[in-house]
Amino acid sequence: MDAPEHRLPSGTSGLAAGFVAPPVGTGADKVDVSRLVQMLWRQKWLILGLTAVLWLPAVLLINAMTPLYSSSTVVVIDPHPNRVINIPSVSEPMGIYLDTVNTEVEILRSRDLAARVVEALNLGQEPEYAAPTNKPGLFSPLMEEGRTLLTEVTAMLPDSLAALLTPAPRPAAPTGNAQEREADRLTEAFQKNLRISPGVQSRAIRITVEAKDPQLAARAATAVADAYLAIQVEAKRKATQNASEWLQSRLDELRQDMTTTGRAAVEAMRSETGMVKGRDAPLVNEEMSALNGQLAEARTAHANAQSRLRQLQSVRPGNPESLTGADIGGDPLITTLRQRQAALNAQLAELRAQYGDRHPALNRPTAELRELNATLATEVDRVVRSLRGEVEQQVAKIQDLSRRLEGLRAESFDTLQADVKLRDLQRQADASDDNYRRAVTRLKETQVLQALEMTPDVRIVSAAAVPGGPVGPGKAVLAGLAAVVCGAIATGIALVRTMRQRGVYSSHQVEALLGLPAVGIVPLLGRAKRSARADDDPYSNTGGGDFAEAVWRLCARLHLVRTGAEPASVKGGEVVMLTSSVAGEGKTTLAVALSAFLADTGRRVVIVDCDTRRPAVHRLLGGVRPPKGLTDLLEGDATLDQVLHIDDRRRVSVIAAGRPVDRPQILLGSKAMLSLLVELAERYDVVVLDTPPVLSVSDALILAPLADRVLYVVRWARTASSLASAGIKQVRQVGGRIGGAVLSMVNAREHANLEYGARPPSGRSYRLRRIA
Incomplete structure (x- = not known):
């Protein structure tokens, strides 16, 4: 018998009518946040359970943590301390620079200062700084056996492979005696608990020490500040002592230089040249200086007279504007004539404007103006002749002064050379005397400073106090962070479980x-x-x-499901x-x-x-x-x-x-x-x-x-x-x-x-x- 025909409706190709499957993987590269939240919500009990299982041991561990106490002291850099005596210090006080605070912070963090504090507080006797017991670990024998076995195996392998499998060498044992090693351990342990915080745009530095004992925290913070001040005082005292010793060694050399080299050379030069201090060379110099002043005045007077002469020679008596700006030497007659000339010119200008150029009323003022111009020209010629004589006198005076100055220069040349040498020797002698006097003075000041107690360039503005409560660990914050971390881990496990x-x-x-x-x-x-x-x-x-x-x-x-309106299929x-x-x-x-x-x-x-x-x-x-x-x-x-x-x-x-x-x-x-x-x-x-x-x-x-x-x-x-x-x-x-x-x-x-x-x-x- 033949196979039955396919009985689905035409065009469905094996699918129910109206159903079309979407492409495989459509939207696979997109993250649906809502579905992700739904997926996590379905896993809420798993997430809560895992979070509780992980969080409870974390809370127990946090509660078992030893509380820490913190105490702080604040020091301020003060480069202008009050002085008892007005004697400059050997070491200058620190200035206010950008790197000053950072430099002092590094000093406070230094190992030397930490070692001083460890010694001052005797931290080796404190329980939290006690030396750990070197008991072998539970797995130490197994690790030693494994290390020995690995060494034996690598000895039988080729060199290239043995180099990769050879265990790392053990760290070298610390050098020095037991006391030095213990001091180093205590210093490193204390430095881990020391916090130095510079102020923001200020000269204040906060010194904080954390400890399990609140009393120890306060004492340690105070000890750090005291050691810091002591280091500054010691540095100043040492600098003063070194300066005093150096000055004492230099005094003999300065005294020998002052007595033998400086003064002897000056007296020998004076005996050789026959010059007396403050008589020959200064007198010549003063005379030459006076002649130079006279010569300069004569040249200035000659230039002024020459200028006035050129101005008056360019004057035209008939033109009133030509006298404007001309230096007439304050002559009252010429000044009066110029004023009368200006008045007549103004009167003529007014008459011309009123009657015209040919009116009879202009005749008299015009004749008067011509007579005035002639008189003015005569006076100007007189002044010009006087200025010419003055210019000639100034030229003669300049020539005379120049000849006299040249004679003085030739006369004083040799004297000046000798004076220069003598002055140079005198300056050297004076410098030797001055050096010696200043060295003696500075030595005495240094001895006074050395006897006085040095003042540091910092001061304590906030002393350390015993803390009233612990600063860490913040158990509530740690517990919250642990809950967040445990929740994240639980969520990750739930996501991995869901994805798998x-x-x-x-x-x-x-x-x-x-x-x-x-x-x-x-x-x-x-x-x-x-x-x-x-x-x-x-x-x-x-x-x-x-x-x-x-x-x-x-x-x-x-x-x-067939309804009554649907005919039965004839195909069976x-x-x-x-x-x-x-x-x-x-x-x-x-x-x-x-x-x-x-x-x-x-x-x-x-x-x-x-x-x-x-x-x-x-x-x-x-x-x-x-x-x-x-x-x-x-x-x-x-x-x-x-x-x-x-x-x-x-x-x-x-x-x-x-x-x-x-x-x-x-x-x-x-x-x-x-x-x-x-x-x-x-x-x-x-x-x-x-x-x-x-x-x-x-x-x-x-x-x-x-x-x-x-x-x-x-x-x-x-x-x-x-x-x-x-x-x-x-x-x-x-x-x-x-x-x-x-x-x-x-x-x-x-x-x-x-x-x-x-x-x-x-x-x-x-x-x-x-x-x-």
């Missing part, structure tokens, strides 16, 4: 990972429901319940095969429920148990295993009517698996199986095939091409997407027409969280109520 889950959790993942439409989501049917009374059978209870509604929804989406019933990737995914339960629900609608349904290795249909239907079944029919030991059994309660026809056979693949792939499916399709509206898992045996791959539609069952949160994809790929390769994937055994609440948000969708129940 390879199951399929929602219809979105079905479509994205498997490339199939999610045609159904069937909730988990508990054991209590599967073992319920006969009048409350979950497989036939089509009136209500989550499981029933899910199966109804699956039937509707697969177009298996439809063969629907259910399979899965591995065992235990609920496909048999779904096949029985699907058959029972379709039979409840009045359709003729037969379910065939094709899993001859592990038959389960008869067990789920509540009956005993029939003596004959599918294998008996295919081998010819029984007829179709003999293997068909009617479940009166569910109105479903059942063909059991039959007796076990060695090679069921041959029977399922035979012509008898094909003929059986054709005959069943003619008798019934829906033929449901319950087949073994695809990845376990090949039975389902043999039956897949014979079915009109294959429903691939995937167990929610258990079946890995890789297994489901592999099974679907194999079914497609053999020509199976997969109508979609069904998520089975779903936790309804968790699935609602995945599909819709943090909580399942709310609303009133739409379950049907049975009518009595």
Whole structure:
């Protein structure tokens, strides 16, 4: 008999009408924050539990920590201290520079100052600074044996490989005696507890010491400040002492230089030249200076007279403007004439403007102006002659003074040379005397300073006090940080755990990972429901319940429920095969429920148990295993009517698996199986095939091409997407027409969280109520 034609509607290509799977991996490179939050919310109890488990030991460890106390003292750099005596110090006080505070901070952090404090406080007797006991560790013998074994092994290896495996040499033992090593240890330990904090844009420096004993913290902070001040005083005293010793050694040299070299040379020079101090050379110099002053005055007078002469020679008596700016030497007559000339010019200008140029009234003023100009010209000539005589006198005076100055210069040249040498020797002698006197004076001042107590350039403005409470560790803050860290670790573990889950959790993942439409989501049917009374059978209870509604929804989406307006297919019933990737995914339960629900609608349904290795249909239907079944029919030991059994309660026809056979693949792939499916399709509206898992045996791959539609069952949160994809790929390769994937055994609440948000969708129940 020929194979049955494909009974799906045209154009669906094995998928339910209206369902198109999205491309695999669409949006895979985007991070869905809302789904990430939902995923963490589902793991909230795991996160809270891990956080509590990790946080409690951390809190116990924090509470066991020893409290620390901190005490501080503040010193301020004061470069202008009050002086008792007005004697400059040998070492200048520190100035206010950008690097002054930083330099003093490094001094406070120095090892020398820490060693002074350790010695002053005798920190070796304090419990927290006690020397640790050098007890061998628990694993020290094992580590020594391992080190010896590794050394022996590397000795037998080549040099290149031995160089990589040779253990590092042990650190060298500290040098020096036990007392020096103990002092170094105490100094390093104290430096770890010392904090030096410079002020921001100020000259204040805060000295802070942390200790387990509050009294020790206060004493240590005070000791650091005292040691710092003592170091400054010692540095000044030492500088003063060194200066005093140096001055004392230099006094003999300065005295010898003053008596033999300076004074003897001056007296010898005076005896040789016959010069008396302050008589010959200064007198010549004063006379030459006076002549220079006279010569300069004569040249200035000559220049002024020459300038006035040139100005008056350019004067035109008829032009009043030519006398403007001319130096007439304050002559009163010329000044009067110039004023009269200006008045007549103004009068003529007024008459010309009033009568014109030819009016008789202009004759008299014009004649008077001509006479005035002639008089003015005569006076100007007189002044010019006088200035010429004055210029000649100044020239003669300049010449005379120049001759006299040249004579003095020639006369005093030799005297000046001798005076220069004498002055040079005198300056050297005076310098020697001055050096000696200053050295003596400075030596006495230094001795006075050395006898006085030096004042440091810093002062304490805030003394250390015993702290009233611990400053650390901040147990509340540490506990909060520990809670945050433990929560982060727990969240990371939850994320890793979630990411490592390879199951399929929602219809979105079905479509994205498997490339199939999610045609159904069937909730988990508990054991209590599967073992319920006969009048409350979950497989036939089509009136209500989550499981029933899910199966109804699956039937509707697969177009298996026929309405009265739809004509029956003339091509016979439809063969629907259910399979899965591995065992235990609920496909048999779904096949029985699907058959029972379709039979409840009045359709003729037969379910065939094709899993001859592990038959389960008869067990789920509540009956005993029939003596004959599918294998008996295919081998010819029984007829179709003999293997068909009617479940009166569910109105479903059942063909059991039959007796076990060695090679069921041959029977399922035979012509008898094909003929059986054709005959069943003619008798019934829906033929449901319950087949073994695809990845376990090949039975389902043999039956897949014979079915009109294959429903691939995937167990929610258990079946890995890789297994489901592999099974679907194999079914497609053999020509199976997969109508979609069904998520089975779903936790309804968790699935609602995945599909819709943090909580399942709310609303009133739409379950049907049975009518009595």
